[in-house]
Amino acid sequence: MRCTKWSIKVTSLNLEVVRALAREGIPSVGMSPFSCGWSTCERNLASADVSMVANAIESGFVPVLHGDAVFDGSQDCTILSGDVIIRHLAAQLKPEFVVFLTDVLGVYDRPPTEPNAVLLREIAVHEDGSWSVVKPTLQNINKQVEITVAAHDTTGGMMTKISEAAMIAKLGINVYIVKAATNHSSRALSGELKGDVPEDWLGTVIRFLR
């Protein structure tokens, strides 16, 4: 029943997003990873066919997926996070860039509610998968970057987001983490930030440093 309750919640939210997009004239279509046959084995993605997502895009639809309750190899039910889903979609579909929308400007060096929290504007991902802050330069910020898990995020929080984003960036796909419903998010979504990120753009870009 835990699975059913979770599934009802994410389906309701998905439906609201599809509805909102439709109201704006965007032909979107809700797709649950569970229904698409996605499954995990020991909590790692085991089977994840992206053909339905690709079909929807080719036919001019905007597919709307969500973190979902899926079957695990053990026949139990696991939560597959939206961050893992977008990483898999990025690897398979090779988009030009990926945007993560959130409720704060981007990634901070410590909880953004703390008075001296500094927005990390650019994070570089290295060949070995490690990552470091490029902008602002480390002299200017507190050396100890604390990344906290937001209490309201059931599927991993900021740490998962950054590590999944780093894996996307390693594919050569820039990831922008930005506050939803702002001028900054519109600019990221419109593809305006392809080259160097302008000084007046507030958000975090995560990119691969070759």
Place this chain on the structure above:
Amino acid sequence: MRCTKWSIKVTSLNLEVVRALAREGIPSVGMSPFSCGWSTCERNLASADVSMVANAIESGFVPVLHGDAVFDGSQDCTILSGDVIIRHLAAQLKPEFVVFLTDVLGVYDRPPTEPNAVLLREIAVHEDGSWSVVKPTLQNINKQVEITVAAHDTTGGMMTKISEAAMIAKLGINVYIVKAATNHSSRALSGELKGDVPEDWLGTVIRFLR
């Protein structure tokens, strides 16, 4: 956009059914045929993988599917009716019996709102796919059976229901068409009607006559 609007409607309805089942303690899970990768070609079912439905049942869930907007071979969008879906599921998953819930007692010889409408209690399907009324015997009823298409049913109405039900019956699987939320539907759903249908049961059974 027509596709998106239809999809929002059926998804909302599906969610309400899943919610109602969950409230009764039944671990159900919504599955859209579209998300499952079902598609048509020239309006006939082309690809329809039932493995996700079978998985859900094996794991103890009650899958809730619905008539859906799916891709047609031509890359347009077609409406795939719930009656076609249940016929395909029956052929693949071989259930003991199938129950169609409706808002009248069963199938009538003419529109059930007309004063002399007679409930057809048993319909036999023959080897060649044709069907005839077994009970009540034809002497007692108006010979001309008028089957009308209900105006509120967007995906085919009674005629499609009977012909899809006849195809299920031809597989040796009895189909019960019965009024939802009645003692008659509970009896049908509980599997009580496996043998001969008792006189006090009101509904229509469609079965294969070898």
